[in-house]
Amino acid sequence: MTIQPSDKPLLEWAGDSLAIGLFEDAVELTGELATLDQKFSGVLKELIAEEEFKGKANSSIFTRVNPGSPVRKLILVGLGKPDELKLDTLRRAAAAVARVGKKQKSKILGFSFPLWNNDPAASAQAIAEGVELALYQDIRFKSEPEDKAQIETVDLLGFGGQEAAIARAKQIVSGVNLARELVAAPANAVTPITLAETAQAIAKDHGLQVKILEREDCEKLGMGAFLGVAQASELPPKFIHLTYKPEGTPKRKLAIIGKGVTFDSGGLNIKGAGSGIETMKIDMGGAAAILGAAKAIAQIKPDVEVHFISAVAENMISGRAMHPGDILTASNGKTIEVNNTDAEGRLTLADALVYADKLGLDAIVDLATLTGANVIALGEDIAGLYTPDDAVASQLEKAAQTSGEKIWRMPMEEKYFEGLKSGIADMKNTGPRPGGSITAALFLKQFVKDTPWAHLDIAGPVWTDKENGYDSAGATGYGVRTLVNWVEGSGE
Known part of the structure; x- marks a missing residue:
């Protein structure tokens, strides 16, 4: 699996699953997210309403996007209150997304997460750690592998230039x-x-x-x-x-x-x-x-x-x-x-x-x-x-x-x-x-x-x-x- 930083704009990204981090009680779609919702025929707004998604920490929902879309599925993950955001919030949210992405047989997974403390390096490292930790499998003592579905590529959108932080995450993990x-x-x-x-x-x-x-x-x-x-x-x-x-x-x-x-x-x-x-x-x-x-x-x-x-x-x-x-x-x-x-x-x-x-x-x-x-x-x-x-x-x-x-x-x-x-x-x-x-x-x-x-x-x-x-x-x-x-x- 490759985890890589990306400068590709959110509206231009294409892949199997796109994960978006949202803060608690701040799930109104504005700016780029509103444009993204329009691009996907209002599916984001509809999903938030139907699931009564509030953005609470450790919560996540997902949905399929219309056929023919450059993104097959959207994953929303809650980050809790903005003033309570911690590195471990990003780490745990990334882990939740990785697990959902794997279960949905996503090969290419994109992340659109906010920064912790305006620190792109620490944020990228925490997200990468969460993904790597969650997808670890110990099958040494199994006669046959249980699950062959694997995520192949993870793009961290908006984290261009953070290759060193991602490499450090891999070293620690x-x-x-x-x-x-x-x-x-x-x-x-x-x-x-x-x-x-x-x-x-x-x-x-x-x-x-x-x-x-x-x-x-x-x-x-x-x-x-x-x-x-x-x-x-x-x-x-x-x-x-x-x-x-x-x-x-x-x-x-x-x-x-x-x-x-x-x-x-x-x-x-x-x-x-x-x-x-x-x-x-x-x-x-x-x-x-x-x-x-x-x-x-x-x-x-x-x-x-x-x-x-x-x-x-x-x-x-x-x-x-x-x-x-x-x-x-x-x-x-x-x-x-x-x-x-x-x-x-x-x-x-x-x-x-x-x-x-x-x-x-x-x-x-x-x-x-x-x-x-x-x-x-x-x-x-x-x-x-x-x-x-x-x-x-x-x-x-x-x-x-x-x-x-x-x-x-x-x-x-x-x-x-x-x-x-x-x-x-x-x-x-x-x-x-x-x-x-x-x-x-x-x-x-x-x-x-x-x-x-x-x-x-x-x-x-x-x-x-x-x-x-x-x-x-x-x-x-x-x-x-x-x-x-x-x-x-x-x-x-």
């Missing part, structure tokens, strides 16, 4: 789709071994540096927390360190850490009926996000050095499994009493954070499908942001707003750490049930000494059970767009 594929793939396809191979492939294809630490390397570094989680699996753990370095002196040096548990059985605290164990292939959603971000950032080439880190393992059951009550020693010397083997993600992140903290960075962000408590607090669409650093929090909030990915800053209530204290070790790996997502973040905080740090709990938005905006049911690739925006904006 390539990273989102990689993350989607990694999360959606079953645990017998995405293992610690294949995830490390994915990192190596990204490095080879895009000129990044890569280091894969094997079990012996991790033992030498004292990564007892990570290796405790990995010890029951028949598959070896892999510690991934992928590095992007710009030409010249970087403005900043950052690290992004992703939880990489490729399957979580719960360990000896095994997940029982109703626990969602069959979905635990998604427990490497953080690792998927950082690899997707690495792929996108390597193509965009910002002037920021970025380290992508993941301690990857399975949490399994065997005669070698760590027991409830075991004491593990992390690579910073902190001792941890394991009172729940199903709180394994924070153990792998602990050693990854210690490793990153020694790299002399300006900031660290980790992403993890860490707690069900965060889903209870914020629902399935919103990630929790936990950090003691206001500057990093502000950067991430701004990056998320631009990307359309939702985050909400949560409190770091220090007194809750009392619930993690152990009588025989420095801390336990879980605390009381109340405030479980906060105590998880406070646990992670113990493994960052010198670097500004933030934790994103993405347990909710990493997966959706139904079509949601530009996401089809399944893996969302959550976090990639926010990470890319954060990396690019953090040097300001």
Whole structure:
């Protein structure tokens, strides 16, 4: 599929389907739209009246145009109130149009959308992202393709000269789709071994540096927390360190850490009926996000050095499994009493954070499908942001707003750490049930000494059970767009 900017006047465009964005309570046809309506024998005005179309956000209608017309079908999509227009409004509207266009078997699709904030580049990028995200299909595990109808060309009318913005959208979406594929793939396809191979492939294809630490390397570094989680699996753990370095002196040096548990059985605290164990292939959603971000950032080439880190393992059951009550020693010397083997993600992140903290960075962000408590607090669409650093929090909030990915800053209530204290070790790996997502973040905080740090709990938005905006049911690739925006904006 080709998405291209076009300077062709609206009244002269020809193709299968023409999509027009209209604001709420402003659907009166004037100027160019009135002329277009006359050209199509009043079909626009008639459609608006018959369907009682008000232009509300997330609404769309379509109709066939008279035979012989240069346009076969017209699609109207609501953009909400003009003063509430956001980039994500355009992104979601474009996604809705793309889905309608595909269902109507349109090969050539045209967009006539307004600008956000008088910014043609940002607007074109958002529209292109919406189209690309909505039309993504994961058919790797299907014996036969389900739908052969494809959109071939998308024209963005009035966006002449925005080739770079459209190219950037494609680069970012390539990273989102990689993350989607990694999360959606079953645990017998995405293992610690294949995830490390994915990192190596990204490095080879895009000129990044890569280091894969094997079990012996991790033992030498004292990564007892990570290796405790990995010890029951028949598959070896892999510690991934992928590095992007710009030409010249970087403005900043950052690290992004992703939880990489490729399957979580719960360990000896095994997940029982109703626990969602069959979905635990998604427990490497953080690792998927950082690899997707690495792929996108390597193509965009910002002037920021970025380290992508993941301690990857399975949490399994065997005669070698760590027991409830075991004491593990992390690579910073902190001792941890394991009172729940199903709180394994924070153990792998602990050693990854210690490793990153020694790299002399300006900031660290980790992403993890860490707690069900965060889903209870914020629902399935919103990630929790936990950090003691206001500057990093502000950067991430701004990056998320631009990307359309939702985050909400949560409190770091220090007194809750009392619930993690152990009588025989420095801390336990879980605390009381109340405030479980906060105590998880406070646990992670113990493994960052010198670097500004933030934790994103993405347990909710990493997966959706139904079509949601530009996401089809399944893996969302959550976090990639926010990470890319954060990396690019953090040097300001």
